[in-house]
Amino acid sequence: MFKIVxxxxxxxxxxxVTAKVRSPRLxxxxxxxxxxxxxxxxxxxxxxVLLLSTLVNYVIGLWLRKRxxxxxxxxxxxxxxxxxxxxxxxxxxxxxxxxxxxxxxSQLVLPLGISFWTFQAxxxxxxxxxxxxxDPTFTEFALFMSFFPVAISxxxxxxxxxxxxxxxxxxxxxxxxxxxxxxxxxxxxxxxxGRLLGQGILAGDGIASGFDSVKHWSGTDVWILxxxxxxxxxFDFAGYSHVAIGAARMLGVAxxxxxxxxxxxxxxxxxxxxxxxxxxxxxxxxxxxPLAVMRxxxxxxxxxxxxxxxxxxxxxxxxxxxxIWGCYHGVLLLLHRQTQQLQARLNxxxxxxxxxxxxxxxTVSLVSLGWVFFRANSLAQTREMLSSVLxxxxxxxxVLSGSLYVLVIGLAIAYGLVSLIAEVLDRHATHCxxxxxxxxxxxxxxxxxxxxxxxxxxxxxxxxxxxxxxQSGGTAQLMYRGF
Numbered sequence: 001m002f003k004i005v006x007x008x009x010x011x012x013x014x015x016x017v018t019a020k021v022r023s024p025r026l027x028x029x030x031x032x033x034x035x036x037x038x039x040x041x042x043x044x045x046x047x048x049v050l051l052l053s054t055l056v057n058y059v060i061g062l063w064l065r066k067r068x069x070x071x072x073x074x075x076x077x078x079x080x081x082x083x084x085x086x087x088x089x090x091x092x093x094x095x096x097x098x099x100x101x102x103x104x105x106s107q108l109v110l111p112l113g114i115s116f117w118t119f120q121a122x123x124x125x126x127x128x129x130x131x132x133x134x135d136p137t138f139t140e141f142a143l144f145m146s147f148f149p150v151a152i153s154x155x156x157x158x159x160x161x162x163x164x165x166x167x168x169x170x171x172x173x174x175x176x177x178x179x180x181x182x183x184x185x186x187x188x189x190x191x192x193x194g195r196l197l198g199q200g201i202l203a204g205d206g207i208a209s210g211f212d213s214v215k216h217w218s219g220t221d222v223w224i225l226x227x228x229x230x231x232x233x234x235f236d237f238a239g240y241s242h243v244a245i246g247a248a249r250m251l252g253v254a255x256x257x258x259x260x261x262x263x264x265x266x267x268x269x270x271x272x273x274x275x276x277x278x279x280x281x282x283x284x285x286x287x288x289x290p291l292a293v294m295r296x297x298x299x300x301x302x303x304x305x306x307x308x309x310x311x312x313x314x315x316x317x318x319x320x321x322x323x324i325w326g327c328y329h330g331v332l333l334l335l336h337r338q339t340q341q342l343q344a345r346l347n348x349x350x351x352x353x354x355x356x357x358x359x360x361x362x363t364v365s366l367v368s369l370g371w372v373f374f375r376a377n378s379l380a381q382t383r384e385m386l387s388s389v390l391x392x393x394x395x396x397x398x399v400l401s402g403s404l405y406v407l408v409i410g411l412a413i414a415y416g417l418v419s420l421i422a423e424v425l426d427r428h429a430t431h432c433x434x435x436x437x438x439x440x441x442x443x444x445x446x447x448x449x450x451x452x453x454x455x456x457x458x459x460x461x462x463x464x465x466x467x468x469x470x471q472s473g474g475t476a477q478l479m480y481r482g483f
Contacts, residue, residue, distance in 0.1 A: 010034045022171060043112070057124065091107070120156055155255055155257070157256060166253075183245055184246035190242060191235065191243070207229050207404070207408075217384070217394075222386075222388050225372075226368045231412060237276070259277065263412075263415075287308045288308035305330055305333055305337075309326045309327065320379060321376060328373060
């Protein structure tokens with residue numbers, strides 16, 4: 001509760017400053033002090049690690065700004081990977097090895113957001129090495145590393161996008177305030193829906209208990225858990241991204257988008273341009289493309305594609321299940337490329353409507369099945385669940401409660417309908433902007449949407465809050481905080 005109050009009060013102060021103060025230096029300094037103060041509420045030890053990373057990366061950046069040195073870049077990347085690995089990958093390794101001298105390292109606690117701001121630091125070094133004209137002051141770089149809307153769980157930002165905004169003399173506009181507030185409201189509801197999926201309508205009947213308490217599953221149980229977990233992590237993480245993007249927008253800073261209707265993707269390639277976009281594009285620009293151009297052979301590019309997705313999995317956690325999850329998606333992307341090449345060779349392009357539907361069903365099914373690797377508690381559990389999927393006899397019954405089936409399917413349908421209605425209303429309002437004489441019912445609904453959307457939102461939010469707050473247990477919000 002203290003952190004919520006602290007964040008709320010500090011955010012209000014930042015709103016006042018960004019709305020009234022035109023001096024970029026004063027605004028940047030104030031936002032940095034607030035970001036540091038809020039990060040200190042989590043742990044002074046976490047803050048010390050963040051400050052160390054900021055200082056070292058800024059010094060290496062000064063080195064790279066003087067001349068494009070491969071050694072400097074190598075030193076910077078090595079430092080960042082060593083820092084990240086020490087906290088993220090060393091503890092589980094130390095706990096698993098039979099050496100008493102290493103057991104103390106197993107107690108290291110992962111600093112909040114280290115995976116995100118470490119990747120931001122490395123992108124800055126890569127951009128400098130590539131010749132980007134970046135000259136941040138230490139205050140600007142420190143704010144880039146610690147800006148409080150994104151310091152915990154992203155989106156992963158890049159200096160070329162952030163530096164001009166830090167130096168802008170424009171005060172926050174009312175339109176930015178309205179957009180930001182709308183995004184925060186949307187994200188808050190989505191995070192609550194993610195928590196509802198984790199808990200279930202009835203206590204102990206959610207996604208969390210389906211993975212953690214049940215020992216045997218039917219084929220339909222596994223599918224509902226796999227798709228339900230994908231929906232849960234989407235609501236939770238995309239919801240947080242909405243809140244972060246909205247809060248920054250209210251402070252006059254535009255952040256990169258992180259999700260763009262991933263469940264409407266018709267291919268694995270499209271999915272990874274819409275899911276966790278800031279990390280997906282980071283892996284593409286700084287891992288896959290530099291490695292892919294090292295050799296001209298097609299097989300090399302294919303292997304590097306799998307390697308890039310392997311890095312995506314290991315970024316989350318250095319465990320066999322996340323390694324498999326990354327490789328699984330690398331193989332999906334590779335198979336999609338092979339399918340495209342086969343279609344081109346055969347000059348076979350089926351009817352778009354039918355092929356699009358089949359491709360969408362296949363993409364959603366395969367991506368959902370991959371969440372089993374992401375969420376399962378062990379390799380043995382993964383084998384058990386996938387065996388159920390491949391056993392037709394198990395589909396005749398189900399172990400999970402009917403309420404979970406209703407919740408997952410109901411929220412999926414509701415999300416699809418809300419997204420479709422919002423798109424239709426936005427498109428109709430834009431189309432009718434030049435046709436003021438149009439007075440159809442849809443036009444009226446679009447023009448006066450906030451008169452009926454706000455009460456509907458309030459009722460929905462209250463209903464979800466009543467369900468989630470009256471239960472004990474379940475799963476915590478902001479699942480990506482653990483990464």
